[in-house]
Amino acid sequence: MTVTDLLVRTGGTEPPAFLLLHGLGATGDVWAGLTSLLGDSAWIAPDLPGHGGSPHLPAYSFASVAAAVAGLVDPRGTVxxxxSFGGAVGLHLAARPGVRAVVGLGIKVNWTGAELARAVEVGNRPAPTYPTRAEAVRRHLRVAGLDGLVDPDDPTLATAVTRTDAGWRPTFDPAAFxxxxxxxxxxxxxxxxxxxLARGERDPMVSTADLAALVPDPVDLPGLGHNAHVEDPAALLPLLELTRR
Structure with missing residues (x-):
């Protein structure tokens, strides 16, 4: 897969560019609130493989997803x-020429054997199909953790579901689980x-202690949950400033 196969949103012109990688089950549209705050800064927000308008991979690993988007790194400088999932993908890009820094938000860093086994089980299930588009959209929002955060009628959900001969289904490939x-x-x-590394203060997937075991200065975003970038996009701006130091 090459970057020309991916659905990619772009804006701005001024380096360094911000390469924005969404979480599992979501699409690049979750960054719309943040990109509206970036002014003239260049930004790139792809749908990762197996998500939204981007094609599926034969098999998924963090490294293979990173390889698929690596060509989006601006050699003039990229943050x-x-x-979450996209944060781990981003860490695989850290050594890519042009990358200046990585910001990982809400990455689940501790996994039990039972959690990993459950993920494999879910990943082996076929993509669910629904009689109506509304039902498929609701499923997409639940999987992406966006239920209650994004209006089901939001036009940015256009690539999140697709119509098939059997009905409607989320475009997300469950194998990525x-x-x-x-x-x-x-x-x-x-x-x-x-x-x-940062987390929303109310994120149930990763604790401050989890991150503090890995880095000396993890950032807690007060009052926010796992999808902090959707809940309050402006809260991420100080994290981006940290990368300029």
């Missing part, structure tokens, strides 16, 4: 900003650029 344990500690140790 990679990834949420089985991507495995991200190995964040090893990725951090290998990263040649600054890495900022």
């Amino acid at each position: 990679v900003v990834g949420h 089985a991507v495995g344990e991200p190995g964040v500690a090893a990725l951090l140790a290998a990263a040649p650029v600054p890495v900022v």
Whole structure:
């Protein structure tokens, strides 16, 4: 897969560019609130493979998804900003020429054997199909953790579901659930650029203690949950400023 196969949104012109990588089950549209605050700064927000308007991969790993989007790194300078699954993908890009820093938001860093087995089980199920588009949209929002945060009638959900002969289904490929344990500690140790790890204060998927075991200065975003970038996009601006130091 090459970057020309991906659905990619872009804006701005001024480097460094912000490469925005969404979480599992979501699409690049979740960054719309943040991109509206970036002024003239260049930004790139793809749908990751197996999500939205981008094609599926034969099999998913964090490394293979990173390889698929690596060509989007602006060699003039890029800050990679990834949420959850996208944050782990971003850490795989840390050594890519042109990358200046990585911001990982809401990355789940501790996994139990039972959680990983459950992910494989879910990943082996076929994509669900629904009689109506509204039902498929509701499923998409639940999987992406956006239920209650995004209006089901929001036009940005156009690439999140598709119509088939059997009905409507989310475009997300469930096989991506089985991507495995991200190995964040090893990725951090290998990263040649600054890495900022952050979480919403109310994120149930990762604790401050989890992140503090990996980096000396994790950032808590007060009052926010797992999808902090959707809940309050402006809260991410100080994280981006940290990468300029």
